[in-house]
Amino acid sequence: MTTTQAVDPVFTFLFGACLVLLVGITATMVFFVVRYRRSKNPEPTSQVSGSPLLEVIWTVLPTLLVMGMFYYGWTSYLSLRTVPKNAMQVKAEARMWSWNFIYDNGKQSGKLIVPVGRPVQVNLESKDVVHGFYVPAFKIKRDVVPGMKNHVWFVATSPGTYDLFCSQYCGTGHSAMITTVEALPPAQFAAWLQQQAAGGAAQGQALLEKYGCLGCHSLDGTAKVGPTFKGLYGSQVKVHRGDKEETVTVDEGYLRESILNPAAAVVDDFPAVMPQSAMPEADLKAVIEYLKGLK
Amino acid sequence: MSHQEKDSFGAKLGMWLFLFTEMLLFGGVFILYSVYLNRYPKEFGLGGHQLDLVFGATNTVVLLTSSLFAAMSVTAIKRGAKRLTLGLLSVTIGCALVFLCIKYLEWSAKFHHGIYPNSPKLIAGPPGESIFFSLYYLTTGLHGIHVVIGGILMTWTAVMVQKGILNSTDNVTLENVTLYWHLVDLVWIFIFPLYYLIL
């Protein structure tokens, strides 16, 4: 059974029951208002102020109904918690404000690529604050809490792309912390998994993904939480250094400083929220080379 | 004119309700304490052994005694013994001061050893230990603030007794203030074993 199949019937049952109750109550209310309005019924025609029988009925019936709702909701919830044995393991790292998925063979990806038809268990780890792993298409959600081992599972039954949201509020870039689940046919998935990141440009991009830079910086010219990387190298930017305003031309030194010590010079109109990053020298070089090439 | 004659029953009811809120305020800290004790029994044990039992026990006796004097002052004022009431209240306030002095000594000894919230020593130590001491400072600090408030209220009532505003027939304010003081004692009755003894 998939997670969607477990949850959907509960929705149907609950919405159905609620609809019946709501329509019943509203209809009764409207009927009374019309039937007993003062112009038609100038004096009340009854003074009843209670009926033990009725009150017992409408205590007991709702009790039974809600117990049914509870039980159905609970048992279906259990299937969300029971991970099938053959599930593939993927680690999800959440940080402000991007996702990074790490596979058993060490491969990393900013999108969650999964094989169709095979259950996947995603182990959730947070690098900073609480995030939420939410894929509406599979009706699953779990908070990513720092210091805590949480997980979810799902299975994609047909190939396609599904939205993956961060559901737990985590700051400025919360609504930008979205990516996708891509379900590939098993053979294609196996091929993807084995593919090693090639050198050069592909490696640079992979590094940006790995360090979570792309949560805040885009490669296509749109400003996200931070300025875009596109055309950054060689351009002129206005920054303030402490209280001083200055205009700098982006060169290697500036890039290096911006990455290792982001608070030193803060670009105008952007908040000083970029975290310090402890990249090994080799990675730093590769990133800077890559950024230079982004025209 | 129900609000012109004093309703001492109502005043006491109101005071008890207020005491409940204080109980739940400390209750919040005790929730955290119990949860973290359950998670870090070893570290709590190590932390607890670094607290000084002599300081803790002395303060327990001091507070219990002050409570006794506070309770006796109520008896005294109802019997119309104004001088005695004032004397008993002064001893109570004195006990509060002694308590605070001892607390000060205890805290400064800990600070001296580099144990205070967010200290480098605690940050370097095991996680549970820093939790223990944070809770310790939080609880005793919050309690200390209540001792200070209690002392101030006690002084204020003593002045009112002196002026005769509180007397053998109208003394519910004194009763209420001593109720508050007993609550401070009650909280300590739990703090003492939880932090100094059981670990």
Added chain:
Amino acid sequence: MDTEHSEHILSYGKLMAVWVALLVLTAATIMVTRVELGVWKVWAALAIASIKSGLVIAFFMHMKYEPRLFRIILFVALFTLAGFIGGTFFDVLYR
């Protein structure tokens, strides 16, 4: 409206007796926790603390001589606190 309850004045002697009992109980907790009882010492210490607070509430705080309403609401408050702690433990003990 509730009728005014008769004012009860506690004697000094009784208060002293309570105080002595409290000191004895304090000594008892210290002793109990110095012997090795394992987890039981937690419960023993808490039990003694509860007895002590019972004494303080009943005598120093006059609860014994107040109308029943006061005891009921005290119970409500304690029960609520117990519920808060208990509810939290449904989570933390079984995580």
Added chain:
Amino acid sequence: MSQDTAIGQGGFWRDTGRTGIGSWIFSTDHKRIGLMYLYCVLGFFLVGVSLGLLIRLELIAPGPTIVTAQTYNALFTVHGVVMIFLFIIPGIPASFGNLVLPIQLGARDVAFPRVNLLSWWLYAIGAVIVLVSLFTGGGAPDTGWTFYVPFSARTTTNVSLAVFGVFVLGFSSILTGINFITTIHRMRAPGMTWTRIPLFAWSLYATAWVQVLATPIIAITLLLVITERILGLGLFDPTRGGDPVMYQHMFWIYSHPAVYIMILPGMGVISDIIPVFSRKPIFGYKMIAFSSLAIAAAGSAVWGHHMYTSGMSDLGILVFSFLTFIVAIPSAIKVFNWVSTMYKGSISLEAPMLFALSFILLFSIGGLSGLILGAAATDIHVHDTHFVVGHFHYVMFGGTGFAFFAAAHYWLPKYYGRRYKEKPAIVGWILMFVGFNVMYFTMQVLGMEGMPRRYYDYLPEFARLNLVATVGSWILVAGIIIVVWNLWRGLFRGEPFTGNPWGGATLEWSIATPPPTENFDEDPVVTHGPYEFKGAGVP
């Protein structure tokens, strides 16, 4: 009182001979304090709805529209904080509770008039602190009204001050609660037995208990957020061994019971209004009174339903989900009893009754969607989406908000001696009702489709429904403006209002309009229940 510009027709407005601001802000008269609360609360309501309007405007289309992401986050945080702590929690109890409760019991004032004044001052001070926090320090807080750690411990915005303001507001709420419990126990007039207490007073009694027993927990929790930020206690910091989920427990231990602080007084208002406008005794008085207590009691034990996805234990989810469904039962009892009260009555659809009837409908929608949230399997999907946002606006605005307006139309003329016009009130009500449903029902659909809450920007597939919701908010604005303007104009310059035009049987309708400062010339002796209309001077 010949001048038609005079505020009110006398009564407590005039009879002390003192006017001017000092006679208000230092007055211990429960009516003056109630009115001061009312003005503040209404003021903050308008601030809050304006922020809500800005939120909707930003969400009208995907991408940046009118503000930046940071500003948006501050917007919904401040909107939530203002609405919860400054509008809806003090809303009905502190304003209408103060105005009406002592009179309904046959008392001259609350038990502790000076504490009552202190409570208003604390409210004012807390509100000022919250407002100051928006413009000082690192700027308006951006944590959401839930202040979840670790985010709230590390954001650079002015969280500490805002949280401190809320802490002060908590004390104000506690003092009101203590006052009301004592008042109800001690200040009832001769003959006012427990089964003759009006249901509004009963609901305040249950509310007051929640205020007294739950609020201290939020006080300590907020204190912990402050110490976490300033002293670095690390009690919730995972790198130091703390547990962020414990924060969530402590927060919701208060904040779930708080939702019953919000709704119970509203339910009390409805229980008072429906019988009056049906001219029939309330159906099942004892069950309604008792169910208020049951909601307060059971509601204190269900906080975990806000944490199903947090990583709480499955056993915890089992227990909290079960208890959540238990709380729904007393609410259901109330709804059924309200509807039955109208059976064979003589129903008059004046403004208070219209608001009351729409309360039943909107609260039912909100409450029933609460059941979807209470069931473990379904909550997983809709948690932290706009479905939840829809749920709580239905119960808070559709419930308490509409009850607030019902109470305003029902009671305020009594205190001003003047009344609003009926027609504009009805037009405003229709616009509010329609706009409300257009906006919030749409938001529930959005949530079902998976749109997370607190999202500044969203995917194109959500664009159409968001547009609909925003248009709904404009219809709602139009309604609120008409209703508030009509009330305002009417109370100060409308037709005189005297006697007992609605035909209420509770004590407030037996005294002069506006009530004199001492309420009763001589202590009333109560001889009949609150809803026995025969012989209660009903026209």
